[in-house]
Amino acid sequence: MELNLNKSDNFVQNHKKLQEIFGDNKVKFRNEIGVDYTKRVHIVQDVDQINMVKNEQLQDILQQDIIEFHECKNLGYVLINDFKNIAFKNCKIEIFESRKSDTEIKENLTFLDCEFYSMNENIVLNSTNFKNIIFKDCIFNSSIKISGSKFENFIFENCDVNGKFIANDCIFENANFKDSHFYDIVNLKNSIFKNNVYFNNSIFNKFADFHECEFKNTASFYGVTFCQTPNFSSVSFDKKAILINMAFNSKTFDDIKRDCDEEAKNRLNDDKHTNKPEQEIYTKVYSDFRSSFALLKHTLNSSGNLIDASNHHKAELYCKEMELECSLGIKKYTAKQQNKQDMYIQRTDKQDINIIRFFKFIKFIILVLILILIWSIKSMFNIFRNTAKFILYLLLFTIFTILLYLFSTKKCAWKRKILISINKLKINNFTLWFDYMVLYLYRNTSNHHTNLNKIFNFTILMIATYGLNLLCTYNFNSFVIQQGMEAIYTILSIILIGCLAILVASNKKKIHLLSIRAIVFLSLVFTMITLPLQHISYVTFGILMYGLFTFLAFYLFMQKSKIAIIITKTVSYVILVSVLLIHPELINPTLNIFNKENMQNQLLLEEINKANYEILSNLTRLSFRDCDLKSETKFDEGSIINQREIIIANKETLENMFDLLFAPKSIDNFTGNKDDFIKTKTIVENQDIYLKIYNAIKLDKINSQTYKSTYILYILVMILCLYSLTKTARKNSVM
Known part of the structure; x- marks a missing residue:
């Protein structure tokens, strides 16, 4: 179909102007039959470097007619503020920019199979209104920056974005981000989605920031993959969000911590946060991510998806641990913060005299406590052998030497750091x-x-x-x-x-x-x-x-x-x-071990069962502090059980008697008949069974008390283990 160029309507005149600008062989037209009327479209093919800012005739045509650019491989920088309908198909564009314009709304802007090759910015849309904007099957080699714009329909399907995608403080009536691949940061914070929005099957390779977004209607994240941990903190879902098959590649504690730290470093490099303390930034990031997981957990719980909800609850606790870690000051200072800390320490040089006085006082108190301690335990030296005594003295001397160095009056920066940390x-x-x-x-x-x-x-x-x-x-x-x-x-x-x-x-x-x-x-x-x-x-x-x-x-x-x-x-x-x-x-850690007598007398009963009547009789006498083992008092077989009960009941007395009998120079401390004591000691020392019984009594006491004390700790450990085991098993059974 040919256009009658002799006609005087606006479309024909505009077509002539386009032919003058681009050449007759590069400008065509097409009729599109709509529901109510037939639309005519200008088609511009295979042109380079369109200067739309300085060409006033071209700007006028853009505000009146529909223009499509086909197969344009080197369009360069395209700046269009005012236009009605414009489309780019299979074109290569360096940068496309549209700023706030005089027109109230821009009707249609379409990019199909286009490639944006600038390495700085590809799309720049600032504070402007669009009725329909479409990106399909496009490749962006760098960033897309949209700020403060409004869109009735925003379609971004099957596109690859190698740079950042930033759309802050925008309003989307309807939005579609299906099947797109974002290789760099995505930032949609503070944006409002009034109707349905779809991110189905999209992939976010790096950090995606949705915080403080408002989703007034259905928000579908079906099949979305987040390679790094996203931020959904302070997001509001007025209706159910579709989170089915939404996958997080960052699942472990280390992965999530790496993502959080990376975001914190990005904020530290941002000019808005340069004057804020590092700890405050990290704490805020961890808190944001924790709130994000809490929101997703709540959303999944409300939809009955308990498995994914438990995973987000786990990640929420990960972030809480990081937050506490940062609040406690575990993270190290950066070079900037370290310099500030060093300057603070240098300012404390004026306080050196007070610090030295403080350490002198602490040194005096420590020395006094050591002397009191040594004096209080001097009685124990009598039970030490020479080697043990030497080791103890050596150990005390070593402790004293270390304390003497630590609290010396020499100037030492790390001591000031310790004092500062104590004060804080x-x-x-x-x-x-x-x-x-x-x-x-x-x-x-x-x-x-x-x-x-x-x-x-x-x-x-x-x-x-x-x-x-x-x-x-x-x-x-x-x-x-x-x-x-x-x-x-x-x-x-x-x-x-x-x-x-x-x-x-x-x-x-x-x-x-x-x-x-x-x-x-x-x-x-x-x-x-x-x-x-x-x-x-x-x-x-x-x-x-x-x-x-x-x-x-x-x-x-x-x-x-x-x-x-x-x-x-x-x-x-x-x-x-x-x-x-x-x-x-x-x-079973809940068994009552304190009423088990067999545990307390296990080895003693074994030795008693091996003893004959004579040994049992002698042990019975010794239980009553009777050292006359040559007495003719006899015990019949019927009293054997009673003897065992007597021995067990008086084992502490029996142990004290054996302490005297087996201890060297014990006769000097004995207050009874020393002749009987000497005879008894001779008899006892000549029979190994008494030494075995003595050792059994001591070993039963040591084992029993050690067992009871450690068992209390074991019970606490096992209660925590069993609690975690039952809770985990219950969750897994629900899943």
């Missing part, structure tokens, strides 16, 4: 630290009650750990009693405290400062208790031993190496089977 320390921080540690433990043991296999294996490991601890402790106690080395419990307790300190020091980069303070505080408490209370030092040793076993088991459980996992699980199940065969009561 708040009691409330320990509450936050406790919440942080609870989240940390639940994440590593059950993944916040979502991983049944993990919590089951951890429970098995805790049972096996306690069983192994009992085996090692009992065998060690037996060795110590047989060798007469009870004094070694104090030294070993201090060594175990040192081992825990070394473990803390070796993991100082992973352990929070408050964790170190708590461990140091508990270590000092155990040290202060262990030294003066020698008669229960074995209990302290047992508790520390169990604590060390539990710490090592937890450390091995967290290892990600396949070899470590296989070895840990194998050993755990082997020990579990052994526990089932030997001590099945350990499986």
